[in-house]
Amino acid sequence: MVHTFPLALPASMVEAHRVDLTAKPSDGWHVAVFDVAAAPSGDTYVLYGARRYRPSIPSVEDPAEQNFTYGIISRYAPDGSPSDTALFAQPHPDGSLSAIPEAGDMTLAILPDGTVALSEKPGSTFLISADLSRVLEAWRMPFGYSIEEAGPGDPYAASLSITPSGRLLSVTSEYGLSNWAGARPNIVALSEPKTNLAPGAKATLQAIASLDNQAARQTEADLRQYVRFQEAPVGRDNRPSPSLTELVSSSTARPHDYRECTLGRPVPLGDDLFVVPVFSRIYRSGNRGGAFTFALLDDRGRMTGRLEGLDLYKDSPFTGFCFSVVADPHRKRAFHLNRYGLYAWSSDGQLRARMSTEEKALKALTHFALMACTPEGELLLVHRKQNLVLRVPVPEDLRDLPSAMETALRTYGTQRTALKKRFSPTGWHWVEESARVHRF
Template sequence: MTLFPITVPSSLAASLGLDPTNDEWGQEIRHAVGTEAGDTYVLSGLWRHDRRRAEDGGQGFVLQLITRHTPDGETAATAVIPYEVPGGTRSVISWGDESRLALLPDGTLVLSSRPGNTHLLAPGLDRLLAGWRMSTYSWTKDEGGLPDDPFAASVAVTPGGRLLCLATETSLENWGVPIANLVAVTDPGAVLAPGHKPVLRALTTLSTSADRQSEEDARPHVRHGDAPVLRDNRPPSLLEQLPGLAGGTAYDWNRAFLRRPAPLSDELYVVPVYGRTYRSGSRGQRFAFTLLDDRGTVRGRLDGMDRYQDSPYTGHLFDLTTDPHRGRAFHLNRYGLYAWTADGALRAKLPTTEAPFKALTHFSLLAATPAGELLLAHRKQHLLLRVPAPADLADLPAAVAEALAGLAKGRNAAKRRHAPENWLWSEEAGAVHHL
């Protein structure tokens, strides 16, 4: 077990005038990815509300930070990504919802977000190598001289280097914004690199109501057969198979939505599908972690979760992560940590109602590393916990219980070193790059 804080460069905190003793600032650890060598990239958000005080010159800001940590948790480098650069101009790194990280086989870091922003960063976090963007609203197109040129809303990498992607479409149903509607994958050997977008072969879709689409809605790199996905030229809808796979009727799955697909191998993927959310509460709503192969055939689902007792809708904890090197999937929500093998069988369930696992309610599950570790982030204390996942998932409860039992000792050691204020961990370590 390794525990380390996600730090903010002290020079950055000073230049922003960040006062950790007030309640106007916030930090959120959003995603992480591990390298073969044991390093960890962590994506986090840092902000302060724009409630200005004339007497102290307070000013709001919104940033994303990517930190690279060595295997022992030391901060090696930090990339600072503003929403706007001074003067009010949008950053060349486009922002969107649900930002996620991935690593290409050559070590290049991929930052993706909805509706179709994809950026390539150098491993040292010192350079932006390439970027493709997509506007959420039509009236923001060409903003800052950057026309729409999307790649994918999310990117995950299989052990063999294929890219498993979530792609958006426009002019669907009555929606006026891009909708994440397609699961797609690259062919073996295809490369994403500066100046080159590989073809994404669409495997499945949700909505098929695309009568309003025109040629302007086509994305040449997202294809079904020999042509771009457009109107009727699209793969079969996953929605049509969900009632038989996970119960309910077509109405129960109306307005369902996709979250980031994750690979179990080069040819098998998990596609999370969730029924619509309701303002009055959605616990008990249907969901399915669908198993899909690289031909678009549904191979089943991850079994063993009760849609009410194990509902991910409490807190909207929808993310699922996989360890494609070992063919395993993991999910953490308010009710427990769940682990499956590639056949869809639930092999471990760690209920948060049991004493050894109660602390899991404070964590988010970010990723599984190539070494087989689970990366968990403490939502309030901004700590990253690396937990070795045993080869036999039946031993996972003991491993997680041991890691959580050592949490207080590791946290106290970090506090003695960094002396955080209000859980803002500040240090000047490694290079700081403003992108």
């Protein structure tokens, strides 16, 4: 059943900072969604941020009027009602620092035991209890342009996803690649079956792909014992070969298009098949028409194909930077939404449904971001401006998805009207008082 529920801000936070909900991004007030994850229990976790920055009052004495930045994780019951909310990044009222620092690129994953894993680029991972009441473990990767400057730290993954059997599909970062400064997401790695990520116990990851193999500048200090290839830590020449860059560029007439390419977040299509997005370099002059590949890799790192049927220009994900691919590993289907359409593939990489946003009935999709797929096979979309989450059941036959999506968008409008009467939002900001609020 199609269901819409609001992305709520904690009332206590709004009141403590006297937030003007009528303010716009141009006024320094901004709310953004980073990721959504669905648990097997039916709960939905939403990771988002709220920020107020007003340069005209940088040293105001009243704490309620000062600038702030919060990371927020909210847990929603299957009916869409919020049960718990966790606040982090912003220092506590007594001045003590948050257990989870601020970061601009964060992802969520729900481990098989219900633990929430929050990953921050380039490689910090935090384990959080399912009820969002406490941080169970913190593996931090310090910032620095080199391992010598940053120090070894205690990193883990830049992103995590979970396969049906509980394997961890991850991206880890490396220093000393090509001419890059700093740590760069580079290794796609996979844990063994029935291994568990838990406080004090990092699951060993086996590298299956390396985006950039130019690592001659690396030293022993750059090796991470938990990321391995051929029974030794990944580093220098000990890594999967050929590189992922070489694999995706091998079938194009212009292999230089993938020079200095970037790695998207891999998602599982099953326990042994994964979608690994690769995007060409970002240019200030515009990127529509730039090269990209949604590669299909097996658990040995072999490229078995790609998600077919997209035109580099007409279906470009670079417009609006719509880089996410989501997958339903239980039914072996993949989905992608950008400003030009919604697309669905079967596990063999064949395009089974294409929904153009030029069609009047689907035009509203341009305002949504596709964030996740639930274990029940439902798509989770977030409206970028109206801060609403839309849950859409996907029919067994993907050819029926266009009509199902049209119905979902009509239902969204009706349910949105009902929610407005119930909550009376201000500037499309929904405020909730009933959820338990925790601070890290």
